Amino acid sequence: MANPLDRIKPRVRGLKAYTLKPDRGAVKLNQNENPWGVPEAVRAETLRRMGRREWARYPDFVPAALHEKLAAFAGWRADGVVAGNGSNELIQATLMVTVGEGKRVLISEPTFALYRQVTTVLGGEVLSVPLDGALGFDVEALLEAIERDEPDVTILCSPNNPTGCRISEEELERLLTRAGGIVVIDEAYFEFSGRTVAPLLERHPNLAVFRTFSKAMALAGLRVGYLLAAPELAREVSKAVLPYNLNAFSQTAAEVAVELYDAELRPTVERVVAERERLFTELQNIGGLAPVRSCANFMVVRRRRTCASV
Amino acid sequence: MANPLDRIKPRVRGLKAYTLKPDRGAVKLNQNENPWGVPEAVRAETLRRMGRREWARYPDFVPAALHEKLAAFAGWRADGVVAGNGSNELIQATLMVTVGEGKRVLISEPTFALYRQVTTVLGGEVLSVPLDGALGFDVEALLEAIERDEPDVTILCSPNNPTGCRISEEELERLLTRAGGIVVIDEAYFEFSGRTVAPLLERHPNLAVFRTFSKAMALAGLRVGYLLAAPELAREVSKAVLPYNLNAFSQTAAEVAVELYDAELRPTVERVVAERERLFTELQNIGGLAPVRSCANFMVVRRRRTCASV
Numbered sequence: 001m002a003n004p005l006d007r008i009k010p011r012v013r014g015l016k017a018y019t020l021k022p023d024r025g026a027v028k029l030n031q032n033e034n035p036w037g038v039p040e041a042v043r044a045e046t047l048r049r050m051g052r053r054e055w056a057r058y059p060d061f062v063p064a065a066l067h068e069k070l071a072a073f074a075g076w077r078a079d080g081v082v083a084g085n086g087s088n089e090l091i092q093a094t095l096m097v098t099v100g101e102g103k104r105v106l107i108s109e110p111t112f113a114l115y116r117q118v119t120t121v122l123g124g125e126v127l128s129v130p131l132d133g134a135l136g137f138d139v140e141a142l143l144e145a146i147e148r149d150e151p152d153v154t155i156l157c158s159p160n161n162p163t164g165c166r167i168s169e170e171e172l173e174r175l176l177t178r179a180g181g182i183v184v185i186d187e188a189y190f191e192f193s194g195r196t197v198a199p200l201l202e203r204h205p206n207l208a209v210f211r212t213f214s215k216a217m218a219l220a221g222l223r224v225g226y227l228l229a230a231p232e233l234a235r236e237v238s239k240a241v242l243p244y245n246l247n248a249f250s251q252t253a254a255e256v257a258v259e260l261y262d263a264e265l266r267p268t269v270e271r272v273v274a275e276r277e278r279l280f281t282e283l284q285n286i287g288g289l290a291p292v293r294s295c296a297n298f299m300v301v302r303r304r305r306t307c308a309s310v
Numbered sequence: 311m312a313n314p315l316d317r318i319k320p321r322v323r324g325l326k327a328y329t330l331k332p333d334r335g336a337v338k339l340n341q342n343e344n345p346w347g348v349p350e351a352v353r354a355e356t357l358r359r360m361g362r363r364e365w366a367r368y369p370d371f372v373p374a375a376l377h378e379k380l381a382a383f384a385g386w387r388a389d390g391v392v393a394g395n396g397s398n399e400l401i402q403a404t405l406m407v408t409v410g411e412g413k414r415v416l417i418s419e420p421t422f423a424l425y426r427q428v429t430t431v432l433g434g435e436v437l438s439v440p441l442d443g444a445l446g447f448d449v450e451a452l453l454e455a456i457e458r459d460e461p462d463v464t465i466l467c468s469p470n471n472p473t474g475c476r477i478s479e480e481e482l483e484r485l486l487t488r489a490g491g492i493v494v495i496d497e498a499y500f501e502f503s504g505r506t507v508a509p510l511l512e513r514h515p516n517l518a519v520f521r522t523f524s525k526a527m528a529l530a531g532l533r534v535g536y537l538l539a540a541p542e543l544a545r546e547v548s549k550a551v552l553p554y555n556l557n558a559f560s561q562t563a564a565e566v567a568v569e570l571y572d573a574e575l576r577p578t579v580e581r582v583v584a585e586r587e588r589l590f591t592e593l594q595n596i597g598g599l600a601p602v603r604s605c606a607n608f609m610v611v612r613r614r615r616t617c618a619s620v
Binding site: 009017054055056089092096097205222243245247 | 528
């Protein structure tokens with residue numbers, strides 16, 4: 001009898017499943033969530049609205065009300081917004097409509113593991129430029145790779161997971177101008193940096209920006225992300241986004257979180273940033289430690305001494 | 311300047327987005343949901359459990375507790391269960407790990423539009439066998455296509471959307487024995503048929519069964535589906551399922567729905583089936599109408615008269 005596993009693409013069979021070991025620390029830090037939890041006002045209002053809704057009915061085909069709110073929140077147009085089941089879904093959808101055998105995706109590692117995983121499942125080739133010695137983006141090497149290898153898609157996480165480095169608007173504009181392909185900036189942690197590349201969307205139709213509700217927005221349990229791009233590009237990516245991808249509860253919670261951001265969530269972001277800077281200074285004062293400046297809600301700390309000298 | 315849309319796969323660009331016109335009827339029937347809505351006991355218990363949970367934390371990497379409950383519910387093993395963000399996500403994941411350029415997917419149309427949509431996005435070829443004159447599966451033609459074209463994947467919706475026909479265990483076993491590829495049975499409506507092909511999983515490692523919480527289980531708004539397959543096949547499909555794909559709220563609601571199925575949901579299914587049979591008989595008694603027997607919660611009604619004679 002034929003082995004049905006022979007029908008699985010060889011690249012997929014060779015792939016290790018993306019996994020994460022459960023954390024065992026006294027304080028959970030390994031997923032960079034908002035440590036202050038969901039504000040009670042967001043929780044209560046979401047439960048109130050969901051108490052009135054008919055759960056047995058499909059959610060909106062396209063969550064238009066949420067798209068409108070996200071557009072206002074991000075300073076972009078609603079027809080250039082696509083909400084998803086976590087930004088993971090939008091990473092996958094963007095790669096699904098662009099990547100197949102013979103296509104190339106440029107990333108800068110170490111970074112979020114999913115870019116490589118999904119590209120590989122889809123049969124594309126991953127081109128990887130390492131971060132520089134200071135754990136920042138090596139923009140010159142990225143430019144060189146873009147010109148030499150003409151990647152179909154370039155994905156940078158900025159601020160980068162797990163190093164906290166950020167690409168500046170000027171640097172990104174250089175990449176965008178030279179790139180013939182699509183450039184994705186995953187802004188999962190942008191709230192903690194106080195900056196965004198979203199204003200570049202206006203004059204760069206090859207830019208896509210991904211955002212998430214899992215970090216600053218304190219809704220990791222509910223899985224909401226969104227994409228910002230030119231409407232033409234957003235429309236193509238939407239073709240690989242599943243219908244009814246966003247459940248009614250998460251859609252509702254995301255709307256509430258955006259409405260209450262300034263009153264309830266921004267203060268928690270400000271506390272995280274203040275703590276990060278305080279921690280950076282304190283760590284600098286500890287002999288042998290060299291914290292790396294971070295624009296996110298986590299920080300790499302290097303050891304000054306080599307292993308041999310410890 | 312290069313056009314970033316040139317990086318979108320030509321097949322995707324040529325594709326019309328899957329859409330659905332909003333219904334405008336006095337009674338909403340177009341999505342085959344459970345018309346009695348979510349039972350109050352399911353709703354209250356879900357809200358109670360979610361009131362105690364920390365929403366800012368990621369959900370389980372793999373929803374193991376739900377997989378255990380679904381395994382017991384379906385009479386299958388937990389390591390052969392994969393829960394998803396609606397069964398749509400599992401359709402997509404199964405096709406992602408099997409389909410690329412040069413791969414073939416056999417379906418029987420008319421049927422659920424997503425099989426064709428996703429296959430096309432992934433660059434595969436759709437082979438379509440029409441339903442027979444009585445709107446049932448043309449099993450001989452399907453067998454012929456399987457032997458002639460050797461599809462990598464065959465997908466049948468049973469009971470079929472939108473006709474309500476069902477493939478029998480004996481017929482399916484003939485397909486499974488002859489197929490070298492994977493055979494998917496989408497059992498979105500199985501509760502209304504009173505039958506399932508899940509017992510065939512034990513001796514057919516090329517069978518995958520998809521289920522959903524959007525129909526009988528009355529949770530369309532929350533997007534939960536699951537796959538049943540041999541553990542080896544389930545593991546490969548999982549590689550294309552996004553991490554944290556199922557949000558905490560939907561996972562909780564699905565657990566509650568399974569726990570309360572016999573007490574709360576099964577009676578609503580029995581009412582739907584009784585109404586379907588009553589309606590069938592009544593429609594038969596109306597001159598000129600020819601209802602088609604259905605195993606689902608909807609029914610095709612044909613007109614006996616030709617257009618010319620009306």
